[in-house]
Amino acid sequence: MSYNVNSKGYYGDFGGAYIPEMLLHNIDELKENYIKIMSDDSFQQEFNQLLKDYVGRPSPLYFSKNLSEKYSAKIYLKREDLNHTGAHKINNTIGQIILAKRLKKSRIIAETGAGQHGVATATVCALMGLKCIVYMGATDVKRQAPNVARMKMLGADIIPVTSGSSTLKDATNEAMRDWINNPIDTHYIVGSVVGPHPFPDMVARFQSVISKEIKEQLLLVEGRNYPDYLIACVGGGSNAAGTFYDYLDYERVKIICVEASGKGVNSGKSAATTKLGKTGIIHGSKTLLMQTDDGQITEPYSISAGLDYPGIGPMHANLFSSGRGEFISIDDDEAMSAGLQLSQLEGIIPAIETSHALAVFNHKKFNSTDIIVLNLSGRGDKDLENYINYFNIQ
Numbered sequence: 001m002s003y004n005v006n007s008k009g010y011y012g013d014f015g016g017a018y019i020p021e022m023l024l025h026n027i028d029e030l031k032e033n034y035i036k037i038m039s040d041d042s043f044q045q046e047f048n049q050l051l052k053d054y055v056g057r058p059s060p061l062y063f064s065k066n067l068s069e070k071y072s073a074k075i076y077l078k079r080e081d082l083n084h085t086g087a088h089k090i091n092n093t094i095g096q097i098i099l100a101k102r103l104k105k106s107r108i109i110a111e112t113g114a115g116q117h118g119v120a121t122a123t124v125c126a127l128m129g130l131k132c133i134v135y136m137g138a139t140d141v142k143r144q145a146p147n148v149a150r151m152k153m154l155g156a157d158i159i160p161v162t163s164g165s166s167t168l169k170d171a172t173n174e175a176m177r178d179w180i181n182n183p184i185d186t187h188y189i190v191g192s193v194v195g196p197h198p199f200p201d202m203v204a205r206f207q208s209v210i211s212k213e214i215k216e217q218l219l220l221v222e223g224r225n226y227p228d229y230l231i232a233c234v235g236g237g238s239n240a241a242g243t244f245y246d247y248l249d250y251e252r253v254k255i256i257c258v259e260a261s262g263k264g265v266n267s268g269k270s271a272a273t274t275k276l277g278k279t280g281i282i283h284g285s286k287t288l289l290m291q292t293d294d295g296q297i298t299e300p301y302s303i304s305a306g307l308d309y310p311g312i313g314p315m316h317a318n319l320f321s322s323g324r325g326e327f328i329s330i331d332d333d334e335a336m337s338a339g340l341q342l343s344q345l346e347g348i349i350p351a352i353e354t355s356h357a358l359a360v361f362n363h364k365k366f367n368s369t370d371i372i373v374l375n376l377s378g379r380g381d382k383d384l385e386n387y388i389n390y391f392n393i394q
């Protein structure tokens with residue numbers, strides 16, 4: 001048994017491609033080509049070169065002496081926050097833009113909620129000279145002005161979406177519609193391990209560079225290439241998938257996924273998918289999602305825009321239902337304190353998404369000999385205003 005995807009695009013009961021007939025052509029083209037293209041030597045050469053020279057990889061594996069002392073365990077931070085554009089998302093967009101070029105696509109579409117994936121997509125489109133259209137809920141366009149400005153400066157067109165609640169899921173529907181109408185020249189860059197097969201697998205493979213580096217880096221400092229625990233926050237699940245990838249079937253390594261419970265699991269303002277969700281279809285994939293009794297997707301909430309998603313990817317739904325992964329829900333307050341604590345203990349201001357993962361140390365006791373790798377998915381610059389308002393910093 002494997003926790004990775006099977007040949008039909010499923011992780012256990014989850015995954016697949018639940019798409020309208022009119023998207024079949026696009027998905028089939030991708031499905032037939034992605035592994036072939038990605039395993040090509042010249043693809044790997046171009047991908048790795050850009051990860052090195054443009055993104056700044058390998059990202060350091062930093063032994064966090066002060067956190068380790070405080071929580072009596074050996075805690076390492078995988079520094080994805082040091083990547084160009086400030087998070088792990090660029091690993092995926094670099095991979096997909098090279099793939100798009102090799103599929104002879106000239107036009108890129110993407111959807112974005114908080115704007116982080118939109119920025120990562122606009123960045124690689126600028127780099128490669130491809131046209132970039134980003135669908136974004138009109139509410140999010142207003143809430144995320146700095147990222148909208150960044151995308152525009154990078155040359156992208158932003159299309160505000162006013163249907164539904166004017167947020168991420170509505171932007172996703174519009175992006176799908178665009179792709180149906182432009183099947184020949186357009187590639188849709190999905191931003192997490194979500195969407196119809198093969199997107200979750202493809203994005204996980206691009207992000208797997210994180211676990212490949214962890215193996216090499218741990219071997220050098222600890223004399224073994226695996227930790228006792230891996231910890232990552234889960235919005236859609238891409239930074240977590242990349243962190244876990246090479247260890248998925250190595251059950252000696254325990255996996256902890258951290259989701260956002262917002263103002264509390266039962267507050268009605270939450271994004272704790274494994275606590276509140278049921279099996280359903282979202283974004284073309286069968287997975288766990290938060291929904292009403294009659295199957296309407298529930299509007300999620302988290303103080304962290306990147307975790308504010310009503311589902312999780314199918315890999316993670318399977319990690320949960322099989323028990324391979326332990327899921328811990330962290331609320332806004334716990335996350336914000338953990339973010340402040342890391343800033344003052346280590347001089348690293350984390351993204352609020354990552355702060356959720358950091359809060360695990362207040363929830364769970366580890367042994368002093370445990371080696372723990374926590375993926376520091378992003379930096380907190382984008383969240384400064386949020387931190388300032390929350391802590392009333394003057």
Ligand SMILES: *Cc1c(COP(=O)(O)O)cnc(C)c1O
Nearest residue numbers: 192235236237238239306353378
């Ligand atoms: C987008 C984002 C996340 C959540 O997305 P995943 O696909 O679950 O990784 C987490 N951390 C940061 C810094 C992000 O920008």
